[in-house]
Amino acid sequence: MTWLTNIGKYYILLARIFKKPEKWSIYREQFFLEVDKIGIGSLGLVSIISVFMGAVICIQSAFGFESPWIPLYAVGVSTRDIIILEFSPTVVCLILAGKVGSNIAGELGTMRVTEQIDALEIMGINSSGYLIMPKIIAAICIFPFLIIISMFLGIFGGYAAGVAVHAVTSYEYIYGVTYDFNTYYITYALVKSVVFAFIITSVSAFYGYYTEGGALEVGMSSTKAVVYSSILVLLANVLITQLLLS
Amino acid sequence: MIEVKNIFKSFVHKDVLKDISIVFEQGKINLIIGESGSGKTVLTKLMVGLLPPTSGHVYYNGVDFVALAFAEKKEIRKQIGMLFQGSALFDSMTVAQNVRFPLDMFSEMSEEEKKERVEFCLKRVNLINANNLFPAEISGGMKKRVGIARAIAMNPKYLFCDEPNSGLDPRTSIVIDNLIKEITQEFNITTVVITHDMNSVIEIGDNITFIYKGQNWWQGNKQEILKTNNKELNDFVYASDFMKKIKHSFSN
DSSP states (O other), X not given: OHHHHHHHHHHHHHHHHTSOOSOHHHHHHHHHHHIIIIIIXXXXXXXXXXXXXXXXXXXXXXXXXXXXXXXXXXXXXXXXXXXXXXXXXXXXXXXXXXXXXXXXXXXXXXXXXXXXXXXXXXXXXXXXXXXXXXXXXXXXXXXXXXHHHHHHHHHHHHHHHHHXXXXXXXXXXXXXXXXXXXXXXXXXXXXXXXHXXXXXXXXXXXXXXXXXXXXXXXXXXXXXXXXXXHHHHHHHHHHHHHHHHO | OEEXXXXXXEETTEEEEEEEXXXXXXXXXXXXXXXXXXXXXXXXXXXXXXXXXXXXXXXXXXXXXXXXXXXXXXXXXXXXXXXXXXXXXXXXXXXXXXXXXXXHHHOOOOHHHHHHHHHHHHHHTTOOSOTTOOGGXXXXXXXXXXXXXXXXXXXXXXXXXXXXXXXXXXXXXXXXXXXXXXXXXXXXXXXXXXXXXHHHHHHHOSEEEEEETTXXXXXXXXXXXXXXXXXXXXXXXXXXXXXXXHHHHHHO
């Protein structure tokens, strides 16, 4: 029954998070700090992963399409579609669940066990709102930008690798990337990134906020945050795909 | 004044507090002493609203805190300052930002006024030239002083101190004790201190409550505690040879 209790506690926490802030200016300041921490802080990781994964997707596609019946520009088409539909919004978000999720759970867990959250409560501050709301809103705002950057870099990585290893020509790759492009795919990817941002930040915050004990439990909360937010991201991925693409 | 009336608190399989009733007087230092696990910290957490009691009441100047709604509790909490055992300073903020934080959150002061108030509070706890240091860069004693400065920043009516001397050397402990005493008298606030430190009991204990096995076992002042015949209290107070010698010299 623990899982049922946790679901109840999660919704109660969400209700507390979205209560009216004590002072908007302080929350705004926190929001920009979180945008910097979650967004700018993840840019390097997202960029490196996207370029290399784009390169691998392109080379693998070229390897698989070695048939005279399949035009070479199909490498560009498949690289584009894989990156836009699945790699950037889902795989990158799963990687962000590891980085951002463990960071949030660790930070809140440490604040809990060192009584910093109690200190906020005693001051009369809604600690869950002050600590978690800016993180959730910052992630919802910044994840779509990270995903768009990941898409560009992934497609660029595919281009660079494909041309470098002569798997595809520059012209054919670019032709493939622009061929029969459906802009709805971008909408679909961005909707996923917003939903995943909410899941990753709120679930990780939940595990961090309700940490009890000491350093060991903080570590366990971080692990739980990553595991459960990743599972929920995968579940949500199936649901959103069925809703938006079927 | 804070009044705790018929407080009971039970966790899943354990009664932690049993019918506790205490009056904490204004302008005085009210000490809560007792063995580890006797329920002192739970009682304090109940009083500040971090835990709900199983039954009973906590009155702040006659207002039943337990019966208040969340928003109304917040208004009373703004009048409470608390010094935590581990100081509970915000790691991501400097010393000055820690003290300034409640002012930023709740006061309508101008930038200049906030700056002056922070300076005043830090000066009051004898912390100079530490404004831009982070909690990780200062000593335990300094952290306690920053904790006190943050607790008094909003001019609280009630000050709670959870083991203010834990982890401090004897000299720094005396400094912190004296600071709590001065602040209590200067601002005429109701101060509640949880402590294990018998030196603090003798130095600053205006009213002393001894909690034993979750019950209000004994109440008195610092003169009475040295003369009492209460066995459990004596076992606690005179656990060390040093305190036994004090008692011996006191009775002589």
